[in-house]
Amino acid sequence: MHMGILRDLFGPSRDEIWSQFAAAVGGDFQAGGFWKGSRVDAKHGEWTVTLDTYTVSNGKTSTTYTRMRAPYVNPSGFRFKIYRQGVFSTIGKWFGMQDIQVGEPAFDEAFIIQANDEAAVQQLLANDKIRELAAVQPDIFFCVKDDENNFWTGLKFPPDTDELYFQVTGVIRDAERLRLLYELFAATLDELCHLGAAYQSRPAVRL
Numbered sequence: 001m002h003m004g005i006l007r008d009l010f011g012p013s014r015d016e017i018w019s020q021f022a023a024a025v026g027g028d029f030q031a032g033g034f035w036k037g038s039r040v041d042a043k044h045g046e047w048t049v050t051l052d053t054y055t056v057s058n059g060k061t062s063t064t065y066t067r068m069r070a071p072y073v074n075p076s077g078f079r080f081k082i083y084r085q086g087v088f089s090t091i092g093k094w095f096g097m098q099d100i101q102v103g104e105p106a107f108d109e110a111f112i113i114q115a116n117d118e119a120a121v122q123q124l125l126a127n128d129k130i131r132e133l134a135a136v137q138p139d140i141f142f143c144v145k146d147d148e149n150n151f152w153t154g155l156k157f158p159p160d161t162d163e164l165y166f167q168v169t170g171v172i173r174d175a176e177r178l179r180l181l182y183e184l185f186a187a188t189l190d191e192l193c194h195l196g197a198a199y200q201s202r203p204a205v206r207l
Contacts, residue, residue, distance in 0.1 A: 014038065014171050018051065021178040044186040046202040047072055051178065053171055066172045067165065069207055070185050072192070073199040074144070074162040080115035080124070081143040082134060107131050120195060127191050133184035137177070139168045142184070161203045164188060 015031055015038050022029035027042030027049075039052040049070045055062050100113040102125040111134070115121035125131055134140060145163045157163070164185055172178055192198035 012173065014173055017173045017175050018178070020175040021051070021182075024175065024179050025182050027182075042182060044070075044182075044189060046200055047189055048206070049182055049185045050207045051182075063169060064171055065167050065169055067167045068181055068185060069166075070164045070189060071157065071161055071203040071205050071207065072164060072189060073160050073201055073203050074192075074197060075160065075199060076117075076120075076197045077162075078115070078117050078120050078192070078195075078197040079144040079146070079162070080113070080121045081141070082114075083112055083141045084139065085110060085112060102126070102131075104131060107135065110135065120197060123195055124188070124191055124197075127187065129187045130184065130191060133180055133187060136180055137184070141167045155205070155207070158204050161205055164192075 015029075018038055018040055019029045021027070022040045022042065025042045027040045029040050030038065032038035037053050039050060042049045042051075047070050049068060051066070051068050053064055053066050055064045098114045100115060100118050100121055101108045102113060102122050104125070107125070113121060113125070134142060143165050145165045166181060166185070172181075189198060193200050
């Protein structure tokens with residue numbers, strides 16, 4: 001009864017929503033405990049897409065982030081960042097911050113696009129499905145990270161392996177939004193392969 005009252009007041013729990021998401025994409029949901037948070041691992045081809053959260057402490061307060069990650073072999077070293085326009089990005093553009101245009105006015109207006117290869121990111125975002133799936137995310141920071149060499153976890157990426165990475169503040173409790181985010185990862189990984197910027201092989205690292 002107590003849990004039913006909480007559900008009526010606050011809606012479904014994160015674990016309930018994440019379990020639904022895992023079922024929708026054929027993934028594996030693992031409930032968290034005292035030391036480890038909940039996570040979902042879902043396959044797309046040879047890649048594993050992982051959903052979890054992490055928390056950063058700032059003295060008396062802390063901030064929790066939802067992230068989705070997928071390590072992959074990146075033979076070309078191509079990297080990009082895509083995030084929504086905002087006050088700080090507008091100021092940044094005044095001071096010459098990179099903002100690549102992809103030739104789609106609505107998308108160019110809504111997003112800041114940065115990359116170490118302008119032609120490659122324009123080719124990537126010429127894919128209608130990728131742009132549409134990015135655009136439905138109300139908040140988005142989507143990028144390729146160099147690696148995730150982490151002193152605390154001992155996680156070390158091989159030299160040729162990078163990570164497709166998404167992060168937002170807060171905990172996403174929307175199974176459909178998570179499903180569309182997974183579809184964004186799948187479409188992007190497929191297109192990176194098409195561009196020669198990813199190999200469709202299993203990377204030698206597990207998150």
